[in-house]
Amino acid sequence: MRAIQKISTKNLTSSAERDRQAFHEEMKKFEERAERDRQGFREEIKQYEERAEKDRKSLHEEMKAFKDEMRVYREESEKDRKSLHEEMKAFKDEMGKYKKEQDEEWKKWRKEWSNIAKKMGTIVEDLIAPVLRPTLKKYFNCEVSLEGQRMFRRKKGEDYEVDAIAACDDKVFMIEARSTPRDTDVREIKEKSERFFEFFPEFKGKKLIIIFGSITFPENVLRYASNMGIYAMGWREWEYMDILNFDDVKSI
Template sequence: MNTIKERLDTLESILGQFIVHTDVALRRLENEMKEFKDEMKEFKDEMKEFKDEMKDFKDEMKEETKKKNREWSNLAKKMGTLVEDLIAPALRPVLSKYFNCDVTMEGQRMFRRKSGMDYEVDAIAAGDDAVFMIEVKSTPREKDVDDIVEKSKKFFEFFPEYKDKKLAVIFGSITFPENVITYASRRNVYVMGWREWDYMDILNYDQINKQ
């Protein structure tokens, strides 16, 4: 009988120690989990702060890029080099993007004389199926659109080598007033300028191709 009692006492002692150790382990685990959660919260806060800083940095860089583009454009305007500095470098990517055109010929200040008449185009680009006549003005107006359309009617007369291609007319500048974009769209003239000072782009492609 004593032996059984001793065993029960031993079992109770062991069970008590187990409960105590388990409770200690659970408390330790609970504390470690709390510390882990606190560390994760700190990490998330740090990541949020880092993301906010990166966003601020990107916004600052974007604004700085826009500022430099404005300064560069104003300088090109003053020097009369809009074609060389702004339009020509953007032609190939723009024509590829919107017209799926792989440019095989590109030229600036293209001049021809025929029957005593002079004819000069600011820039010409050609691919397999299309040729692009690009005229550039520093201060675009609706009247410029009319002049460009009239000028385009004689394009093949002075550049007959492109008669087998479709002619597309592009009006290039730094920026465009909305009324000029709308008017150019009605006359099927594409306008090419800065899109929000981020990059040179065709500003009315959708308007023309929805007509």
């Protein structure tokens, strides 16, 4: 029995020793693998750091090149800004000079226009009446024998007023004035003239001539008046009152 126990104990010891050695072998292999892994990891870290250093140097060079470009850009921009500033200053000086000249012209114009504007409500009295006789003499060979302003008649409860009337032996002039002449005024005056002799029968037998008076006439209104056979009387180049479309109406 003791002999059997001895054999069993020896076998157990041999088995434990084998297990211990196997364990040491496994641990040794594990440590070798771990060491290889660590070396591989360190190699990867080293390569990463080398790439990172290359990237950093490349980025540094790119940033340096960018800064150099930006410096050149700023210098050129500053030159352009100074040049633009000088050009703008010259332009402002020129505009200031021009504005000053224009202001002087406008002051003169406004002064003249103000003098005319004061007369806008009395165009017939202040602008047309003073030149009416010599104008009719010049263009129509008319020696004015009758002249009146604000000629008013009422017939059968209907009012009819003409701004001015002038007459000579064989002609009678119906003069209507507007401060701002329009096409509609031309039509209105033409329609009004068709009843002239109805309210002023004493002029029957004379040729009726219509004159539309104003300060100035837009080109379209002047043409329309000519087509309607109405003479337009206004400022000629702001120098004197005159019939502006005499030849156009005469040729109709």
